[in-house]
Amino acid sequence: MFNQKKAELAYKKYVKNFEDRDIYEKSIVKYNGLKDGIEQIIKTNEREKDHILLVRIGSIFAHYHLLWKKDILIDGSHSIDSLKQLQIALFYQCLSRDIYKIRYPNMMVTYSFKDIISCLIHFTMFGWEQEEHILFNFIAEHIGDSSISANNLNRHTWFLLELYLLYRNQLIMDTNEDVFIAVEEELIEREAPHDLIPDDLGIYDEVLKSWSTPVEEEITALIGQMINYHSELASELGKTIEFGDYRYGFYPYEILFLLHVRKKKGLPVPQHFEELLMNTPEAQMVFQEPEPYPEKDPLLVQIDSFYRKNYPDYFLNQYGEELFQ
Template identity: 55%
Template sequence: MLNIKKVNLAYKRYQQNFETGTKFERIKARYLNNKKEVMELSELNDKERDHILLINLGSVITYYLSIWKNDVLISQNNRVEALKQMQIAVFQQCMAQDLYKVRYPQMMTEYRFREVVMTLIHFTMFGWNREENILFEFIVEQFGGSILEVEESNKHTWFLLELYLKYRNKELWESNHNLSKTVKEKYLKAKVKNDLIPDDLEVYNEVLTNWETKELSIIKSLVNEMVEYHSILASGLGESLEFGDFRYAFYPYEILFLLHVRKKRGLPNPEHFDDFLMNTPEAKMNIQDPEPYPELDPLLKMVDEFYRKNYPEYIPNQHGELFQ
């Protein structure tokens, strides 16, 4: 049962973490130091140590995460520019990681499956079709492999990916139905570790069954269930694995994506929300359709240019200039 007092207390902690707890100057200093290192590697064209470029992309995400939270969560000005830079950085991590799968087969990825799916659905919401398609092809090629392990416990991640497949009429492993169950069953047969993959997506199963309903009352009821599920887990800030992290606990992007794809299909959505979660600054961000590309972060630009110059097989080389 949802405890409103607990939700409010968790949200205050969530907000204070970025208002007073996060040391932005330290984060910025690390970003600037990594930017300097990338510049030096680029000038030397140092291919022996260029994996450092990939590792340094993490500081871009952390840097823009802090800017995004300050813009939206603290200042409440609805700017999504920093959020866009974060998604581009994850995309570049995927593209660069592909280059090292032979040279460093044991190299740990700088991203998680959930972050790749999150980027995919944000590209979709931003209307960045070229980049969305490139990232989806990466997912198809690497799904379940060493550079895109999919032993993921978060139910909303599996929900988002399956909803994306249904919306775009695409498939993974010849399926766009009960995807997590399909993957788990194949892993069981192959005796591959699958303990974290959920057997049941709970509320999301019903949403996936009815995501195209024309009945406003049905979608209202389902959204309310999603809101309650998310809110209960977010109230366990720092404890819940699903929505208990300090980065996205009160950012209901799984609900926003559902509303987005329904709107694109011309289906009715609730116009007003009375709950706490859907009235947070992050939930009320103004995402345009399509969203303009940002001016690319200088560190991201240098990394992209290095890989384009030195690796013909670098995936973006097949697609020309991106994010413009």
């Protein structure tokens, strides 16, 4: 049974985690310190060391993650530029990892399937159609390999991927239904790890069956169950993997995406929510249509240019250089 008091205490803990101003000062110092190492590798064209650039993208992501929390949770700002920057860093992290799949096939990635699907969903909500298209093509081509490990237990992630496919009329592995099952079967055939993929999607199975219902009362009831599911897991902050983390714990982006696609389809959505989860500063963020691109991160620009020059098979070489502008 859902415990409202427990959820409120967990949320206070969630916010308190980002209240120490020193962590932002340290993050800025660390970010500025990345420049020399990146520029040295690029200046000397040290390809034998250029995997370090991929690691540095992870540090850039972590920096913007902290700034996003500071802007929204601590400073009460309405700016989402840091949220946009962290999604852009994830994009480059994922697509750059593919360069090293032969040289370092066992390299651990610092992002997850959950992160990459979240990035795809945010690009969609931002209205960044070109980048969304590129990322989806990459996911469809590489799902389950070393660039995008799909052995993932997060039910909401599989829900988001399938809802995206239904919304965009796309397919992965020739299907847009029970995608998690199709991916698991493919991984079994490849003798790849698959033990974390869930047996079902719980409440999300019901939502996928009715995501486009014209009946507002029906979708409102389903969203209520989604809120309870998310809130219960977020209440176990630090103890559960799905919503028990400090990145997306109290950020209901799976519900916001459902509301987004229904609005785009001209379908009714609830206009007001009483629950804590839907009234946090993160849940109340407003996205423009389309959302303007932020100023390009100079370190990501340098890394991207280096990969384009040195690796003809770099995925983004297929699309030219007119991204995020």
